[in-house]
Amino acid sequence: MDPVVHFEFPTADRERAKKFYSAVFGWQMQETGPEMGNYIVVSTVEADSNDPMKRPKKPGAINGGFYGRSDEDPWRQHPSVVIAVRDLEESMKKIVAAGGKLHGEAMDIPGIGRYASFMDTEGNMVSVLQPKM
16 A cells, blocks of 8 residues: 655645644744745654655654645645655556546655645545655
8 A cells, every 4th residue: 555644735824824833733844945846844743864755753643744825726725645656657647547637747856756746536636756765
């Protein structure tokens, strides 16, 4: 089975979202720069610093991130989960064959792996990630 390894939430106000999730749940935030779309990496539990994916040490836990909400782009309006896969291209073929709709091309995330987003047959936005090994 391919596990869920990450969550993503859209934000209309980055500072407000950071303040809320830090105050309520104690989550830690790390901002990236414009080269990474100003993405905010969210830590919900301690991660393995030796792991390029920074996977949580606690079994069953996941970390996540915040991206900017866009009213013009339906793909940037909904929370999603990221599923780790062994072969991104093969998974993308399976997604289409099963009735899913890909959102653009796969992309490289430096130091992390290859990533693609899709809409499932129920209208949910989901992403797949082939971690860099």
